Amino acid sequence: MEASVAFYARGAFLPTTSSKHSSALVSPPSSISPSFSSKILKSSSLFGESLRTVPKSSLKGSKLKSSNTSTTRCEIGDSLEEFLTKSTSDRGLIRVMLCMGEALRTISFKVKTASCGGTACVNSFGDEQLAVDVLADKLLFEALEYSHFCKYACSEEVPELQDKGGPVEGGFSVAFDPLDGSSIVDTNFTVGTIFGVWPGDKLTGVTGRDQVAAAMGIFGPRTTYVLALKDAPGTHEFLLLDEGKWQHVKDTTEIGEGKMFSPGNLRATTDNPNYAKLIDYYIKEKYTLRYTGGMVPDVNQIIVKEKGIFTNVASPSAKAKLRLLFEVAPLGFLIEKAGGYSSDGTQSVLDKVIDNLDDRTQVAYGSKNEIIRFEETLYGSSRLKAGVPVGAAA
Numbered sequence: 454m455e456a457s458v459a460f461y462a463r464g465a466f467l468p469t470t471s472s473k474h475s476s477a478l479v480s481p482p483s484s485i486s487p488s489f490s491s492k493i494l495k496s497s498s499l500f501g502e503s504l505r506t507v508p509k510s511s512l513k514g515s516k517l518k519s520s521n522t523s524t525t526r527c528e529i530g531d532s533l534e535e536f537l538t539k540s541t542s543d544r545g546l547i548r549v550m551l552c553m554g555e556a557l558r559t560i561s562f563k564v565k566t567a568s569c570g571g572t573a574c575v576n577s578f579g580d581e582q583l584a585v586d587v588l589a590d591k592l593l594f595e596a597l598e599y600s601h602f603c604k605y606a607c608s609e610e611v612p613e614l615q616d617k618g619g620p621v622e623g624g625f626s627v628a629f630d631p632l633d634g635s636s637i638v639d640t641n642f643t644v645g646t647i648f649g650v651w652p653g654d655k656l657t658g659v660t661g662r663d664q665v666a667a668a669m670g671i672f673g674p675r676t677t678y679v680l681a682l683k684d685a686p687g688t689h690e691f692l693l694l695d696e697g698k699w700q701h702v703k704d705t706t707e708i709g710e711g712k713m714f715s716p717g718n719l720r721a722t723t724d725n726p727n728y729a730k731l732i733d734y735y736i737k738e739k740y741t742l743r744y745t746g747g748m749v750p751d752v753n754q755i756i757v758k759e760k761g762i763f764t765n766v767a768s769p770s771a772k773a774k775l776r777l778l779f780e781v782a783p784l785g786f787l788i789e790k791a792g793g794y795s796s797d798g799t800q801s802v803l804d805k806v807i808d809n810l811d812d813r814t815q816v817a818y819g820s821k822n823e824i825i826r827f828e829e830t831l832y833g834s835s836r837l838k839a840g841v842p843v844g845a846a847a
């Protein structure tokens with residue numbers, strides 16, 4: 454295990470080994486023993502050291518009293534392996550999440566070292582030159598196959614089920630967007646991978662609420678892996694340390710009120726007067742605009758800052774483009790596990806049945822009052838409403 458991770462770390466940070474990545478991805482964690490993580494955490498790293506020299510107990514305490522029924526408690530400072538083994542007894546799910554973490558680490562390195570010309574960004578993969586989103590796609594499929602617990606995998610790039618050979622009983626099906634925001638990779642904005650994990654062999658006829666886990670990999674100035682598990686409270690952020698380890702740095706269990714907005718598909722305001730009214734409200738009320746055009750950083754900021762609203766609203770001329778399976782449901786799971794709310798205008802996006810792999814929807818994520826305002830302004834009432842109006846609808 455230690456050797457394989459050391460190899461990953463070399464692969465991630467020394468380009469000379471990058472041609473081995475294809476095979477590297479099929480030789481990751483052979484065990485998920487927590488003792489491995491503590492050994493690795495002892496190695497020196499300027500960035501990681503500041504977290505590690507402080508005993509875990511004196512770091513900002515996790516808000517979680519206990520993330521499962523056992524007596525072990527998840528702590529800030531835990532490695533990914535420690536966190537997962539404390540949070541779930543499902544060894545197959547742990548394996549899937551660890552393998553996806555390995556893929557995210559490699560994708561992060563490939564995004565950071567891509568050469569960009571025009572709007573395309575390419576990187577070497579063995580002897581091939583591949584666009585980074587195609588490369589990310591390939592790495593994620595390999596990681597899922599290697600996990601041995603993935604039945605079907607499905608990517609937004611080619612929305613067809615691929616049999617990865619895992620079991621139906623005790624196994625999972627995973628849907629992912631390999632590199633969301635690929636149109637902003639060349640501008641060096643933050644981009645990310647999104648994925649959702651469903652039990653068994655179904656990715657249609659299910660809802661977002663059926664997910665057992667969801668996550669995003671965020672490739673910005675820092676690389677983070679933000680994940681939530683059905684059986685554990687909260688949404689959790691892991692930082693990629695410079696020796697290649699993921700370390701638990703934050704948990705979010707509440708999204709409070711705060712004036713920050715992230716308005717997608719603004720062109721819809723030209724023929725959706727209610728969306729225009731909502732945007733006017735944010736401006737009149739002096740909300741802070743924070744929008745990159747990348748759904749991963751734009752939604753992640755709500756989890757990190759624990760406030761705000763993200764909207765992507767449709768109109769007759771600007772149809773919904775965000776995919777329910779690959780983007781909206783996994784991010785809805787992360788937001789709701791973090792204590793926030795989601796909506797398609799009338800219901801939580803986690804309650805929408807995924808009829809087709811390519812289903813699209815409008816969406817909002819945010820605090821409770823922001824989602825009430827969103828629903829009231831768009832459709833005149835909110836299922837979450839209790840008491841006084843929250844503004845903008847009138």
Ligand code: FDP
Pocket residue numbers: 633634635636637716717718719746747748749751775780
């Ligand atoms: P992109 O087209 O760059 O891949 O998922 C699609 C997406 O990005 C989201 O990441 C982003 O939130 C959205 O499109 C941006 O849409 P608008 O340009 O309409 O705001």
